[in-house]
Amino acid sequence: MSFQPCLLSKRAALVEIKERQLELLRHHLDYLQRCSPYYQRLFAASGFTPDQMTDLDQLQALPLTGKSELAKFNRDFLAVGEDEVVDICVTSGTTGEPVTLWQTETDLQRLAENERQAFVAAGITRHQRVLIGAALDRGFMAGLAYFLGLREIGATIIRAGSSSLGFLAEMLQRQRPDVLVGVPSLFLALARHLQHSGTDSTRLGIDKLICIGEPVRNPDLSLSPLGRSLAEHWSAQVLGTYASTETATAFADCEQGYGGHLLPELALLEIIDEGGNLLGSGQVGEVVVTPLGVTGAPLLRYRTGDMAVRFDQPCACGRQTPRLGPILGRREQMLKCRGTSLFPATIAHALHSMAAIQGHYIEVYPQHDFADEVKVVVGCTDPTLTAEQVSARIAALTRVKLAVTICSPAEIMRKTVHPDRRKPVTFFDYRPAHQQQKESL
Numbered sequence: 511m512s513f514q515p516c517l518l519s520k521r522a523a524l525v526e527i528k529e530r531q532l533e534l535l536r537h538h539l540d541y542l543q544r545c546s547p548y549y550q551r552l553f554a555a556s557g558f559t560p561d562q563m564t565d566l567d568q569l570q571a572l573p574l575t576g577k578s579e580l581a582k583f584n585r586d587f588l589a590v591g592e593d594e595v596v597d598i599c600v601t602s603g604t605t606g607e608p609v610t611l612w613q614t615e616t617d618l619q620r621l622a623e624n625e626r627q628a629f630v631a632a633g634i635t636r637h638q639r640v641l642i643g644a645a646l647d648r649g650f651m652a653g654l655a656y657f658l659g660l661r662e663i664g665a666t667i668i669r670a671g672s673s674s675l676g677f678l679a680e681m682l683q684r685q686r687p688d689v690l691v692g693v694p695s696l697f698l699a700l701a702r703h704l705q706h707s708g709t710d711s712t713r714l715g716i717d718k719l720i721c722i723g724e725p726v727r728n729p730d731l732s733l734s735p736l737g738r739s740l741a742e743h744w745s746a747q748v749l750g751t752y753a754s755t756e757t758a759t760a761f762a763d764c765e766q767g768y769g770g771h772l773l774p775e776l777a778l779l780e781i782i783d784e785g786g787n788l789l790g791s792g793q794v795g796e797v798v799v800t801p802l803g804v805t806g807a808p809l810l811r812y813r814t815g816d817m818a819v820r821f822d823q824p825c826a827c828g829r830q831t832p833r834l835g836p837i838l839g840r841r842e843q844m845l846k847c848r849g850t851s852l853f854p855a856t857i858a859h860a861l862h863s864m865a866a867i868q869g870h871y872i873e874v875y876p877q878h879d880f881a882d883e884v885k886v887v888v889g890c891t892d893p894t895l896t897a898e899q900v901s902a903r904i905a906a907l908t909r910v911k912l913a914v915t916i917c918s919p920a921e922i923m924r925k926t927v928h929p930d931r932r933k934p935v936t937f938f939d940y941r942p943a944h945q946q947q948k949e950s951l
């Protein structure tokens with residue numbers, strides 16, 4: 511058996527896309543019913559049978575699957591015999607215990623097709639030399655997906671990995687890639703590393719950066735300060751792509767750089783509110799993905815825990831598919847202030863654009879039932895900068911005025927840097943429901 515996508519045309523109309531998705535969803539549900547012990551149990555308990563699915567809107571009535579279920583019943587998600595498994599992925603486990611995902615031969619073909627479509631949308635051709643600055647080992651899916659997708663396109667692949675700036679710099683200078691794929695902060699550090707050693711990173715002939723893992727766009731889809739900084743450091747176009755190991759499907763910027771397009775034959779996208787209700791275009795909610803055509807560890811309505819906005823307007827590239835805005839933060843880190851939702855990462859973005867600010871942390875306390883009390887503490891070297899000015903800068907980006915306290919960068923370091931943590935802890939959540947979920951940004 512091989513993976514055979516239906517290949518809707520790039521300009522397929524929405525009605526055609528939805529018809530095809532319904533057909534693929536029915537096939538997927540039928541597969542879950544026949545092969546997935548976890549979903550067999552779930553369907554039996556609710557009395558659901560796949561032939562009841564006659565409209566895509568009925569998807570919302572089906573159960574969601576979260577990371578905790580995937581971890582707790584991990585082996586029940588394996589839907590093939592052990593002999594069918596050709597690759598094992600493990601998720602990073604940053605927000606919970608690590609889980610295993612099993613890939614069959616057709617899953618690898620699907621993964622290749624997924625990444626082929628994503629790279630083609632970004633304008634990658636067989637004539638390009640693409641450096642992958644992501645790991646292909648340690649059970650990661652991402653690096654493998656990029657490799658397989660680029661191989662489908664026929665581009666020249668330079669597997670530089672992400673562990674050594676020195677090695678990356680050497681590969682850049684010797685192998686002369688024109689496209690870089692990897693984490694934006696790594697490529698910013700690489701540009702600075704090159705500049706320190708006397709190499710002008712803007713003159714290395716890089717055309718495009720395909721950024722993974724961290725958003726490079728603002729909520730309005732313009733480039734974020736990080737995205738702009740990358741574009742300047744490399745004199746290159748900056749595009750973003752979002753995916754998770756569990757969902758094995760990319761949402762990639764096309765060349766217009768206007769949000770990550772859904773690949774409609776490979777996944778269904780929903781944005782839901784806290785109550786599980788479907789949200790419309792432009793509303794902030796949790797990203798829920800149903801990857802279609804996966805056979806090893808197939809999932810239904812997987813809650814990613816990532817918060818974003820979906821855009822339904824057609825894109826200038828001609829595609830009618832919905833697009834996903836930048837990931838705004840994790841669900842458990844969402845703050846509620848004066849009627850709007852806000853994420854620590856957005857506050858951090860505003861602070862990063864102020865040169866005098868060196869380090870910060872955010873504290874959140876329960877205020878009353880529907881609002882949080884948020885305090886922002888910043889380290890500052892400029893005695894003329896006032897808390898009011900910092901608050902105004904945050905408000906310009908978030909439309910919410912927050913209490914700001916200014917202290918010395920050394921005080922920020924003492925509070926945020928811990929020898930046993932890889933990254934500084936900049937978010938302190940004192941809301942009762944969040945005590946067990948304190949996460950660093």
Ligand SMILES: [Zn+2]
Nearest residue numbers: 764766825827
């Ligand atoms: Zn587009």
